[in-house]
Amino acid sequence: MNPQIALPILIPLFSGALSLVFWRSRAVQRVIAVGGTAALLLTSLWLLVTVNRDGILVMHMGSWPAPFGISLVADLLGAIMVVLTGIIGFAVALFSLATVGRGHEAYGYFPLMHLLLAGVAGAFLTGDIFNLYVWFEVMLVASFALLILGSEKAQMEGAIKYVTLNLVSSVIFLVAVGLLYGMVGTLNMADIARRLATLENDGMVDVLAMMFMVAFGIKAAAFPLFFWLPASYHTPPVAVSALFAGLLTKVGVYALFRVFTLIFHHSPGYTHEILLWGAGLTMLSGVLGAAAQFEFRRILSFHIVSQIGYMILGLALFTPLALIGGVFYIMHHIIVKTNLFLVSGIVHRLRGSYDLKKLGGLYKSHPGLAVLFLIPALSLAGMPPLSGFFAKFIVVRAAIEAEAYGVTFIALLVGLLTLYSMTKIWAEVFWKATPPEGDIVPFPAVSQRELWLMSAPAVGLAACTLLIGLNAEPFYALAEASAAELLTPERYIEAVLGKAEETTP
Amino acid sequence: MESLMAIAIGILFAAAIYMMLRRSIVKLVIGLMLLSNAANLLIFVTAGMTRGAPPLVPQGLTAPPGIVADPLPQALVLTAIVISFGVLSFAVVLVRRAWEIVKADDLDKMKDTDT
Numbered sequence: 001m002n003p004q005i006a007l008p009i010l011i012p013l014f015s016g017a018l019s020l021v022f023w024r025s026r027a028v029q030r031v032i033a034v035g036g037t038a039a040l041l042l043t044s045l046w047l048l049v050t051v052n053r054d055g056i057l058v059m060h061m062g063s064w065p066a067p068f069g070i071s072l073v074a075d076l077l078g079a080i081m082v083v084l085t086g087i088i089g090f091a092v093a094l095f096s097l098a099t100v101g102r103g104h105e106a107y108g109y110f111p112l113m114h115l116l117l118a119g120v121a122g123a124f125l126t127g128d129i130f131n132l133y134v135w136f137e138v139m140l141v142a143s144f145a146l147l148i149l150g151s152e153k154a155q156m157e158g159a160i161k162y163v164t165l166n167l168v169s170s171v172i173f174l175v176a177v178g179l180l181y182g183m184v185g186t187l188n189m190a191d192i193a194r195r196l197a198t199l200e201n202d203g204m205v206d207v208l209a210m211m212f213m214v215a216f217g218i219k220a221a222a223f224p225l226f227f228w229l230p231a232s233y234h235t236p237p238v239a240v241s242a243l244f245a246g247l248l249t250k251v252g253v254y255a256l257f258r259v260f261t262l263i264f265h266h267s268p269g270y271t272h273e274i275l276l277w278g279a280g281l282t283m284l285s286g287v288l289g290a291a292a293q294f295e296f297r298r299i300l301s302f303h304i305v306s307q308i309g310y311m312i313l314g315l316a317l318f319t320p321l322a323l324i325g326g327v328f329y330i331m332h333h334i335i336v337k338t339n340l341f342l343v344s345g346i347v348h349r350l351r352g353s354y355d356l357k358k359l360g361g362l363y364k365s366h367p368g369l370a371v372l373f374l375i376p377a378l379s380l381a382g383m384p385p386l387s388g389f390f391a392k393f394i395v396v397r398a399a400i401e402a403e404a405y406g407v408t409f410i411a412l413l414v415g416l417l418t419l420y421s422m423t424k425i426w427a428e429v430f431w432k433a434t435p436p437e438g439d440i441v442p443f444p445a446v447s448q449r450e451l452w453l454m455s456a457p458a459v460g461l462a463a464c465t466l467l468i469g470l471n472a473e474p475f476y477a478l479a480e481a482s483a484a485e486l487l488t489p490e491r492y493i494e495a496v497l498g499k500a501e502e503t504t505p
Numbered sequence: 506m507e508s509l510m511a512i513a514i515g516i517l518f519a520a521a522i523y524m525m526l527r528r529s530i531v532k533l534v535i536g537l538m539l540l541s542n543a544a545n546l547l548i549f550v551t552a553g554m555t556r557g558a559p560p561l562v563p564q565g566l567t568a569p570p571g572i573v574a575d576p577l578p579q580a581l582v583l584t585a586i587v588i589s590f591g592v593l594s595f596a597v598v599l600v601r602r603a604w605e606i607v608k609a610d611d612l613d614k615m616k617d618t619d620t
Contacts (some may be wrong), residue, residue: 130581137588144595147603156603157615160530165598167537168525170592171544178544181578182551485548 004050005059005072007043008082008121011036012089029110030097036114037093040121043085044079045405051079052478055496056485058127066497067191071128073496076482081124083253084334087464088246089117093455095342096239098453099349104149104237104314112149116142116243123251129177130187132255136173136219140166143248146240147232166226169218176211183208184218190496193263193489202267209264209271213278216259220252222312223282226305230289233304233356236296238345241297246306246338248362250330253311257326260315261486262493268318275316280407283309287417296344296354296429299421300337303380306414307333313411314395317402323483324476325394331475332379332387332468339376339461343369346454347429349446356425361434370430372455375462379469381419389470390441390476510550517543528612530600537596541589545582583607 015036022028051057057074100109119139126132148159181187185197192380196205221229233241264271286306293299314326346369363370381387392415399408468475485491517539524536555574562569604610
């Protein structure tokens with residue numbers, strides 16, 4: 001038995017249930033939030049260490065043997081993603097203590113946050129395709145409710161778009177799962193992979209691959225399916241934005257990585273070519289969208305879209321180096337993006353606005369905050385020696401080696417435009433003088449304790465960024481090992497189903 | 506039987522997409538309902554339709570004799586129905602709240618978050 005596989009799912013579920021028990025007591029809910037996410041982070045680190053040492057871990061739920069029951073599988077990619085979930089969960093829980101208002105907490109902010117984390121961790125660890133759908137739904141329902149906490153007009157309008165497009169994506173996913181089951185008669189991902197390999201019926205496999213690509217593409221906010229993201233991510237309380245920005249789209253990216261390395265890797269000339277074009281256009285459209293914006297969180301939302309392109313590019317090139325780049329990019333991006341949203345939240349708390357035109361002069365009043373913004377911002381743009389530089393470097397180098405020069409050019413151009421966006425925020429929010437008509441005085445006034453509480457998670461995440469950047473070697477090795485696992489799906493299949501002996505359905 | 510079901514599912518999907526392309530948010534939700542029901546029916550049909558052959562193992566045997574219905578898609582459909590019921594009831598409440606706050610049943614008037 002390997003309890004550490006199930007723990008990252010069980011801990012948030014349990015903390016969520018416990019928070020519901022203490023519905024009326026905000027103080028207890030806060031303690032559970034910090035304690036539960038800290039426990040999640042610790043167990044996920046335990047899981048990563050175990051997986052790194054012993055190889056792929058498998059746990060069969062209810063002791064049903066592999067193709068029949070639901071298996072939880074933790075390979076390196078899954079374990080890395082769970083650790084990132086733990087880090088983001090813990091940081092956002094700390095941040096929420098200072099920023100989530102009384103009203104939001106009274107309507108179940110913390111239980112929903114735990115439920116969301118459980119859904120995300122479950123999606124990363126399941127080895128069963130229908131179970132993946134169920135975890136997606138757990139995550140989605142929690143995110144729906146978090147998105148409309150507060151019931152403002154913009155939130156409602158954003159939520160309608162978000163809910164509709166995500167439901168459509170779920171339905172496409174569900175239909176694809178149904179059709180796949182009709183073809184191979186199994187739901188276990190390892191078993192599906194093994195049986196599809198023996199199937200001659202190529203056309204149908206490609207159709208299914210495309211359906212999965214569209215379904216996960218909507219979740220991951222890839223071109224041309226990303227419109228729900230910039231319409232909704234800037235509307236909820238900022239802690240919720242940060243949580244979504246870090247984790248939700250990356251679940252879609254993870255699902256793409258999983259499905260297109262394990263199951264649909266037989267005709268890369270077709271599927272991965274489409275992914276390649278999608279990746280290029282995602283990068284470009286995201287960054288151009290950001291260039292036109294003048295609202296802090298909307299700029300960051302569009303940059304989520306453009307960065308998703310780099311990760312998908314890593315998958316689409318499908319060479320060992322490209323996959324290393326993709327995994328490294330995910331590690332770097334989740335931390336950096338959440339951090340930027342946290343900084344935008346601190347700025348909003350200090351000055352009462354997200355509008356770049358109304359902000360200004362923060363470098364003079366809060367130089368520490370300015371540095372805190374610069375670290376993730378320059379990392380996002382890919383400045384050495386921060387983590388984003390190595391992530392971009394690996395992906396771009398893989399693209400050059402694969403002789404995909406068009407996409408290389410787009411990737412470099414998008415890096416430059418990202419820098420433009422970040423300098424725009426820097427110049428408007430921190431550098432220029434405070435505009436006379438701007439600066440709504442925040443209410444209530446920010447206390448010193450609150451400022452420390454808000455800054456602590458941002459400082460922690462910035463430290464992670466610096467660590468990945470200045471000490472990239474072990475993270476590269478981790479990404480390399482997980483890319484090696486992704487490129488040899490036989491190891492995954494063998495770990496789940498045991499040695500290749502035929503089981504009869 | 507399967508082909509008849511396939512045609513019915515196709516009509517459901519078409520109706521769902523037609524409804525979702527309307528501007529009214531109420532029709533949008535109706536479209537979503539039809540869409541998830543179409544998906545549920547489709548899973549139900551994928552494993553083939555077998556009439557009057559429950560997957561029961563008679564006493565003394567280890568496998569059911571002859572062709573029996575596949576129980577797994579039915580379990581999947583049950584799960585999917587429960588999930589879609591929950592999500593759709595959320596969508597209905599959301600639309601009602603949105604109508605109260607925005608005072609419009611028209612997606613073209615919900616442009617606060619674009620620009």
